[in-house]
Amino acid sequence: MEGRTKLEVSNTSTSLGTVESKPQEEVVPTEAPIESSHNEAIVLEAVETTPQEDTVPIVAPISSYNDTILDISDRLRNLDLIKEGIQVPTIVVIGDQSSGKTSVLESLAGIRLPRGQRTTFPLVMRLQRSPCPESEIWLEYDDKRVDTDEEHIADAICTAAEAIAGSVKGVSDTPLTLHVKKDGVPHLTLVDLPGITRVSVNGQPRNMYEQISRMIMKYTKPEESIILNVLPATVDFTTCESIRMSKKVDKTGERTLAVVTKVDMAPEGVLEKVTADEVSIGLGYVCVRNRIREETFEESRREEELLFGTHPLLSMLDKDIVGIPVLAHKLMQIQEVMISRAAAKPSEPPLRRSKRGRIPNRKYLQ
Numbered sequence: 001m002e003g004r005t006k007l008e009v010s011n012t013s014t015s016l017g018t019v020e021s022k023p024q025e026e027v028v029p030t031e032a033p034i035e036s037s038h039n040e041a042i043v044l045e046a047v048e049t050t051p052q053e054d055t056v057p058i059v060a061p062i063s064s065y066n067d068t069i070l071d072i073s074d075r076l077r078n079l080d081l082i083k084e085g086i087q088v089p090t091i092v093v094i095g096d097q098s099s100g101k102t103s104v105l106e107s108l109a110g111i112r113l114p115r116g117q118r119t120t121f122p123l124v125m126r127l128q129r130s131p132c133p134e135s136e137i138w139l140e141y142d143d144k145r146v147d148t149d150e151e152h153i154a155d156a157i158c159t160a161a162e163a164i165a166g167s168v169k170g171v172s173d174t175p176l177t178l179h180v181k182k183d184g185v186p187h188l189t190l191v192d193l194p195g196i197t198r199v200s201v202n203g204q205p206r207n208m209y210e211q212i213s214r215m216i217m218k219y220t221k222p223e224e225s226i227i228l229n230v231l232p233a234t235v236d237f238t239t240c241e242s243i244r245m246s247k248k249v250d251k252t253g254e255r256t257l258a259v260v261t262k263v264d265m266a267p268e269g270v271l272e273k274v275t276a277d278e279v280s281i282g283l284g285y286v287c288v289r290n291r292i293r294e295e296t297f298e299e300s301r302r303e304e305e306l307l308f309g310t311h312p313l314l315s316m317l318d319k320d321i322v323g324i325p326v327l328a329h330k331l332m333q334i335q336e337v338m339i340s341r342a343a344a345k346p347s348e349p350p351l352r353r354s355k356r357g358r359i360p361n362r363k364y365l366q
Contacts, residue, residue: 091189095230115154120194
């Protein structure tokens with residue numbers, strides 16, 4: 001299809017079908033866009049997927065186009081172009097301390113991350129699906145590469161964290177990049193920022209909250225950034241620090257997607273919270289079940305599907321806003337659009353003022 005940014009996406013559902021994304025030949029709009037309620041030139045075509053009986057890992061699209069745009073984005077990010085005033089499209093993950101953020105990242109990557117420790121640096125997670133049966137995992141920091149595996153990844157991250165932070169107890173701007181290439185993971189690059197807390201522990205500086213706030217503002221302020229805000233169902237969303245911070249840089253919520261965690265612990269008010277939308281989340285909500293420590297990822301996926309399919313309250317939620325597979329699909333969809341637009345027209349005004357290749361809003365994502 002000439003002259004329009006085109007995406008082919010599948011109907012999102014908790015039955016995990018293959019999501020296929022075809023390479024795009026042209027991404028620069030040259031013809032009049034299809035009119036929508038927001039005058040956006042995005043074509044979203046629903047492609048039926050074949051349900052699978054067994055629960056399988058998240059299936060992400062494999063295409064040279066996806067690989068190319070992600071590699072370009074990652075290489076630009078590694079050059080630290082923010083210092084030069086050049087913004088790279090990024091999905092930034094934020095959330096209050098103990099919001100379930102680590103559990104969400106674990107489920108997307110299919111690996112176990114360190115638990116019970118406060119991250120004090122940006123963790124860049126580069127996920128890439130590989131047809132090889134064995135996973136390939138490595139860390140990059142301070143111009144070094146450290147190979148590891150799924151069994152030792154948590155220890156490797158802790159060791160790297162000590163090397164990055166050293167004797168510094170506060171926040172470090174030095175990022176740690178985690179590469180995960182394995183079968184069944186989505187093509188995504190996420191930047192996980194420290195959990196927001198007002199309490200300093202273990203000799204941390206008294207202004208720890210202010211340090212974390214400055215880091216979050218640095219990564220979320222650019223209009224090329226998409227904010228993935230992790231909100232626990234156990235609290236009132238309006239009281240979350242992560243909401244307050246995201247509103248400083250995204251007042252209308254048009255580039256914020258919310259993940260609602262711990263829904264099995266507080267199912268009574270979940271439906272009302274996501275439908276009332278008191279905190280104005282422009283890209284919508286996705287409700288997920290947190291993986292219990294002893295569960296495998298396959299067991300967790302089955303339990304999540306069972307929870308949203310049989311629970312008397314949670315089963316009332318629309319199927320296109322529940323489950324880790326739905327979250328992965330929406331993130332890939334958003335990421336591909338925003339990187340494609342940035343690559344096609346790098347000199348174009350910021351996303352909010354652009355009508356070309358605009359990120360699909362909540363209506364389109366659903």
